[in-house]
Amino acid sequence: MRHAALAVLVVVLAILLVVPASAQKSFSATYDSERQVKLEGIVTRIDWVNPSAYLLIDVKDAGGTITNWAVEFGNPLELDRDGWKRNSLHIGDVVNVEGNPARGESRQAFAKSVILKSTGKRLFVAPARRAAAPAAPAPRWPDGRVRLGPPPGKKGYWGTASVKALVENTGVKIPMNDDGLLLNLTDADRVAPFQPWAKALYLRRQRMLLKDDPLARCLPPGGPRQFHSANGFQFIEQRELGRILVLLGGGDRNWRVISTDGRPVGQAAEAVLSYYGTSVGHWEKDTLVVDSVGFNERFWMTSGGLPHTEALHLTERFSRPDLNTLKYEVTVDDPRTYTRTWTGGWIVQWVPDKEIEEYFCEENAESTFIR
């Protein structure tokens, strides 16, 4: 009897774990940006958890029927950075919400604005511009080599990337939304030199609004995607150990090791396949050049759904022309997926005087339910 009860408990727990793991979707897969919704309701609950904060509101319709809506309104780390707190709003407050409703019939919306009815105050908005760190040269080690981390005695990490998805660097801007969804699917050929199967798979993912994105199931952001994380990343240069650690603010606090001890570049066939691959780095003047192989096929290497195979070989080049700027360039060599090697990249801004904050993707499992 006791074992039977335990068995039931285990199955129930498993279901609870499975549901949220599949419940965290990209914006495009969850919300319909073509439709708008206006809601007025009483706050019944506030979930201030990663990766998205929610408030639940009771909304009365014209017939007097009350329904509870789940309103997503931002990443708590970014909200906190902008000066907003959990207690900026209270249970029982009446709010007016404008936003995009969820696809389908669920009572869920993504807020573009939240206004406190009693005062008219607009809540959870970002300042027009975040304070940038003062201009300064790139910090250096005593031997003159550029430091990728903070200056001695300071704090800081690398924040938001200048683009949302990796595309081939051809100088032509390809219109896409923040999830990497192309505004025009005919632009696919400009994203990367796909083999036919890879283009078909990429287009399928795009047409499915990226709903199968492994990142949405809290799997690690392997490959270049690790440098797209909304929660930033940090380099820990352990020169005495001949390695650089990359600590990721997103992807469940993952980390990656770049060996800089002069070992040869790994061969894919020898490596244990993983999300971040086997990385070997060396310096070319002020640029860190990193060769990585040994990737598994369980992730999308960028938002938008670019495929790859185990043959993937990445050559990444990191340079820091000044304190606030990291130039990231990556050359993708995967002859099973692309017809030739190609290169893309972006700029990442320094976030001064702060540490990467704790972030666990699955922490928000409870909040992503739809009532």
Add this chain to the structure above:
Amino acid sequence: MFRAACGLACLGIVVSGIAQEGHPLTGTWSGDWGPTTTQRNHLTFVMNWDGKNVTGTINPGPDSIPVGSVLLDVTNWTVRMEADAKDQSGRAVHIAAEGKLEDIASWHRKITGTWVQGTTKGDFRLTRD
């Protein structure tokens, strides 16, 4: 019972969370083929994409059958496979199969379709392990 439940539960977690996101045919597939629903023959099908061709082996082991060709039509995700085997008397038997790739985003994606082995016609179903 508890162990069985735990096993099922853990399997459920794994199945829901991980998929193979590369070439959709790469991997080991298992299933069966046969002329009727009761007359079935086990199939293990290993496929690999080398960048130009999909290579494959049916039922790896002492009686393995090398696959002659595997063609994936990405316009409709159909798969055509051909191989030459030998029957129990040692005579050459040609195998031709055509199926539809389904549930592409899942680790346990499927291929179902028609299977012709010599003069025997039937259907097949494969699930990626």
